[in-house]
Amino acid sequence: MAEAPKRVRTRHFARAKEEGITITGLTSYDVLTAQIFDEAGIDFLLVGDSAGNTVLGYDTTLPVTIDDLIPLTRGVVRGVKRALVVADMPFGSYETGPDEALHTAFRFMKETGAHAVKLEGGVRSAEQIRRIVSAGIPVMGHVGFTPQSEHGLGGHVIQGRGTAADQLLADAKAVEQAGAFAVVLEMVPAEAAARVTAELGIPTISVGAGPHCDGQLVVWTDWAGLTSGRIPKFVKQYANLREILFDAATAFKADVESGAYPDAEHSYSDETADKAHRERE
Helix, strand or coil, X not given: CCCCCCCCCHHHHHHHHHHCCCEEEEECCCHHHHHHHHHCCCCEEEECCCHHHXXXXXXXXXXXXXXXXXXXXXXXXXXXCCCEEEEECCCCCCCCCHHHHHHHHHHHHHHHCCCEEECCCCHHHHHHHHHHHHCCCCEEEEEECCHHHHHHXXXXXXXXXXXXXXXXXXXXXXXXXXXXXXXXXXXXXXHHHHHHHHHCCCCEEEECCCCCCCEEEECHHHHCCCCCCCCCCCCCCCCCHHHHHHHHHHHHHHHHHHCCCCCHHHCCCHHHHHHHHHHHC
């Protein structure tokens, strides 16, 4: 957001919608990337249950637990000075009803310092969202393709096509009416996302939903080229960190095996140890 405030708040999402300022978001799972993205001016960081794939090595997000995400969220919060941090509520932590959902949201807010929570589902999750918001906790919604429901949806399938666009709009409106401050639209046709964006008063955040939303969110390991295997069609790669790290690790191995590392420059002597001690004093 241009001329953004010192700390991004949910009210600034509303202002961005009103003024036509595009919102930027990335996932983050640790303090180091959080610091970098925050300094770069990214508006919000999502500690996503995508950590199941990018950090924990699962094939899906379904095994991820609250206890998995709490320490990751805590680290991200410690790394930011400006960005709004959103904690993802994992599968099985809110589906049984508003009481469970509120308990999960309480844990994230109290134990991590997150600024908001996110949960999946439109009409089916409206009561959970309403209950959390009534307790004073900001909620970001998530409709369209919802990864926690991938088995029920038949895999990674584009949502909201044709007549299904009506249900997408109904889900997005249910999220808005329940009090969410923004809603993620994932893997839906750009035309359907444009319609939802035009009819909602809260910002829409695209994850593969085209250019007409009020903001864009991407899993950082995808656009940074760290992820191996299939990359979603909507991801533009801005770096190839996998290749850079591979080359660095290969060079390190070669230097160690040849004896080139560590050399005198990267070793302590009595003189350098004394100097370091004096500097600490």
